[in-house]
Amino acid sequence: MSGQSLLVPGELTPVRSVPGNIRRPEYVGKPAPTPYSGPEVQDADTVERMRIAGRIAAQAMGEAAKRIAPGVTTDELDRVAHEFMCDHGAYPSTLGYRGFPKSLCTSLNEVICHGIPDSTVLRDGDIVNLDVTAYINGVHGDNNATYLCGDVDEESRLLVERTEESLRRAIKAVRPGRQINVIGRVIESYAKRFGYGVVRDFTGHGINSSFHSGLIIPHYDSPHATTVMQPGMTFTIEPMLTLGSHDYDMWDDGWTVVTKDRRRTAQFEHTLVVTETGAEILTLP
Numbered sequence: 001m002s003g004q005s006l007l008v009p010g011e012l013t014p015v016r017s018v019p020g021n022i023r024r025p026e027y028v029g030k031p032a033p034t035p036y037s038g039p040e041v042q043d044a045d046t047v048e049r050m051r052i053a054g055r056i057a058a059q060a061m062g063e064a065a066k067r068i069a070p071g072v073t074t075d076e077l078d079r080v081a082h083e084f085m086c087d088h089g090a091y092p093s094t095l096g097y098r099g100f101p102k103s104l105c106t107s108l109n110e111v112i113c114h115g116i117p118d119s120t121v122l123r124d125g126d127i128v129n130l131d132v133t134a135y136i137n138g139v140h141g142d143n144n145a146t147y148l149c150g151d152v153d154e155e156s157r158l159l160v161e162r163t164e165e166s167l168r169r170a171i172k173a174v175r176p177g178r179q180i181n182v183i184g185r186v187i188e189s190y191a192k193r194f195g196y197g198v199v200r201d202f203t204g205h206g207i208n209s210s211f212h213s214g215l216i217i218p219h220y221d222s223p224h225a226t227t228v229m230q231p232g233m234t235f236t237i238e239p240m241l242t243l244g245s246h247d248y249d250m251w252d253d254g255w256t257v258v259t260k261d262r263r264r265t266a267q268f269e270h271t272l273v274v275t276e277t278g279a280e281i282l283t284l285p
Contacts, residue, residue: 004125006262007108009251010118013075015101016082018091025135025211028096036210041232046139046208047273047282050234053090054141054271054282057134060084061143062285064104064132070124070150074106077130078117085134093133093140093211100255105131105144110262112240112248113202114255124150127160129267133211140211142236143283144269155243156264159196163241163266166190170219170237174229174272174279181225184218187239199240199265201248202257206235207271229274234282238269 018024027033042050064081082103085092092103100116107115107129108122115129122128131144146160166187173186183204191198198220206215218225219239244263250256259265272279 004109004123006110007120007258009253009256010074010120012101012116012118016079016095016103018086018095022086022089022091023136023138024091025093025097027098027211032098033211036213038209038213040206040213040215040234041230042208042234042273043232047232047234049137049139050141050208050271050273050282053134053136053139054143055285056085056088056090056136057132057141057143058283058285060134061104061130061132061145064130065145065147068122068128068147068149070122072122074108074115074117074120074122077106078102078104081130081132090134090136093135093142097211105129107131107267109264110258112199112242112257112259112265113267114257116253116255122149125152126150127152127156127264127266131269139209140207141283142207142211142269142271144238144267146266146268159241159243159264160266162190162194162196163239164268166239166241167237167268167270170239171270171272171279171281174274176229176231176274176276178229179225180217180227180229181222183237184225185221188220191241197242197244197246199242199246199248202240204236204238204269208234231274231276233274234271236269236271238267240265240267
């Protein structure tokens, strides 16, 4: 178990600007997005546009990940991803979403999700989740991954490896005609082999022209997730596994979610489209 001290909020830098010629999602400047009322199954044109958005998001995440090292601030990771997306004509989807002030989420160690990039300095032994979403041509592509910073302890390294494996297994379970709950069943059964907690209150989601369409993808075996997968359906799978409990607390910023027992947690995510035979990953670099 890592001996790192617990995280505390850092200082925020000013909101980064986006060139005026880049199309904004409809929710920018509003307290909340307009509820999505369209279909969960997308046509071929929408899926192709999502491939472009997904590729840019994956590439932006990869560029930011190259900067992960002891001594680098999470705000610097935000700068790199922000500039990459803008340089490629994409809007950083998180920027201004329900008031979120930055262009990606940086969730370290005990932070489950939605960490805000700030003056926090990465330390040797940290694990760092980057969550990047790009909006271009009217659609979103959303992905995240957890990275090792310097010399990471074995327990944390295994948590990261196994969380990524749980995502791979969940993607393989996607098939048209199956209920959504097969995804969570696969993730939960794998996580239980190692005694990991599976976060229940934060889930995968439908995604298309809407950042979050209303479709819920639980990462545990939920009896309520009975929606049947169909070809053309687009959504994220993003398991969050913990070394301890799945219970959580939230910081006063209203975003940063931490494990209640302050033990470490990891997450991986891809945006997918259901095909006739399985799933295609849309967030590949």
